[in-house]
Amino acid sequence: MSFTHDLKLPTYEELECPVVNVSSAALRAGSFHLAKYCDLQFKEFMLCRQEEQDPRKCLNESKDVTLCSIDFFRKVRDTCNDTFTTFWTCLDNAREGEMSFNYCKQEQRAFEQCAKDKMNLERPEAGYFSMVRMHDSKRPIPSDPFRIGSVDRHPPKLDIPNPPSLSQANEYPEAKLGMKFGQRKPWMFESKLWD
Amino acid sequence: MTGFSKVAVYRQDMPPRGGYSPIPWARVPSRRIPLWPFVSLWFASNIFGYFYHMSEKREYWRNEMEMDESRSCIEPVLLAEQDRIVLRQYRANRDEETKLMKDVPDWEVGTWFGEKVFKSRTYFPDRPHVLDYYGLARPSTQRLDINASQWQI
Numbered sequence: 519m520s521f522t523h524d525l526k527l528p529t530y531e532e533l534e535c536p537v538v539n540v541s542s543a544a545l546r547a548g549s550f551h552l553a554k555y556c557d558l559q560f561k562e563f564m565l566c567r568q569e570e571q572d573p574r575k576c577l578n579e580s581k582d583v584t585l586c587s588i589d590f591f592r593k594v595r596d597t598c599n600d601t602f603t604t605f606w607t608c609l610d611n612a613r614e615g616e617m618s619f620n621y622c623k624q625e626q627r628a629f630e631q632c633a634k635d636k637m638n639l640e641r642p643e644a645g646y647f648s649m650v651r652m653h654d655s656k657r658p659i660p661s662d663p664f665r666i667g668s669v670d671r672h673p674p675k676l677d678i679p680n681p682p683s684l685s686q687a688n689e690y691p692e693a694k695l696g697m698k699f700g701q702r703k704p705w706m707f708e709s710k711l712w713d
Numbered sequence: 714m715t716g717f718s719k720v721a722v723y724r725q726d727m728p729p730r731g732g733y734s735p736i737p738w739a740r741v742p743s744r745r746i747p748l749w750p751f752v753s754l755w756f757a758s759n760i761f762g763y764f765y766h767m768s769e770k771r772e773y774w775r776n777e778m779e780m781d782e783s784r785s786c787i788e789p790v791l792l793a794e795q796d797r798i799v800l801r802q803y804r805a806n807r808d809e810e811t812k813l814m815k816d817v818p819d820w821e822v823g824t825w826f827g828e829k830v831f832k833s834r835t836y837f838p839d840r841p842h843v844l845d846y847y848g849l850a851r852p853s854t855q856r857l858d859i860n861a862s863q864w865q866i
Contacts (some may be wrong), residue, residue, distance in 0.1 A: 533800055545787050552787070695721050
């Protein structure tokens with residue numbers, strides 16, 4: 519609604535991409551191994567998104583992400599389908615309805631074992647994905663993602679004038695109280711003692 | 714004395730032979746149960762319970778972390794798809810707006826009669842705004858995002 523015709527929006531052909539046709543429980547079930555498998559593409563996409571602050575500029579990276587995740591789920595379907603299916607159906611029918619891993623520890627262990635044996639994918643340790651991870655990409659750093667320009671283009675607006683200096687003491691007699699006590703706030707009766 | 718020839722026979726209420734039995738006047742303390750088993754049990758349960766509670770807390774937060782981590786692992790997949798859907802919708806909205814406002818004089822697409830929303834030349838929102846996305850939709854579709862703060866239905 520607020521996009522004029524001078525703004526470049528990508529065409530429908532540029533936005534064509536297959537969809538990760540997988541339900542939310544299956545996504546949660548395979549999340550750790552997916553992030554390990556598609557680590558590079560995920561990091562590239564998130565870095566691009568954060569630096570450019572513009573979804574139009576990260577279309578290729580987003581397509582890489584989607585294609586990699588589709589590839590991962592196809593791989594899982596080919597090798598570890600049974601354990602994966604039991605795991606995500608267990609999550610789907612979990613007791614509290616929150617798809618928590620507490621109630622499906624056995625199935626989780628079975629799936630992890632299968633992933634380790636057949637797909638050669640080891641799930642990283644517990645706190646791995648919460649930590650900050652560095653990524654170096656070949657994409658050039660954008661120069662001005664927030665489109666700020668220089669400070670002169672947007673000068674800061676201050677309605678309050680600068681405070682007077684000591685040499686201007688005679689011109690601002692009302693400021694004499696502050697000068698008498700320095701940086702200290704006057705105590706309750708100190709202001710009344712001054713006339 | 715005269716007139717006391719006959720003596721009335723009656724029985725006096727005297728104490729029994731050998732006297733009364735002794736009255737127990739000494740203090741009799743009440744039956745008590747000892748306090749030390751209860752205090753020791755409470756103390757022991759405190760100590761063991763502290764360590765058990767600490768380990769349970771650690772386990773609980775480990776599980777919570779696991780859930781949060783799985784969500785952040787999935788985030789790029791969902792964000793990528795959302796970006797494409799949103800861009801498709803923006804394009805459809807712009808085309809629809811050109812069609813609708815073709816006959817209105819002085820109307821430029823994306824502005825309020827020439828007055829732009831974003832004054833600087835190159836701004837593009839990275840997060841979709843509710844009005845940008847649902848602006849030209851029917852009210853039943855608009856009500857899908859009823860929790861958005863900028864909505865006035």
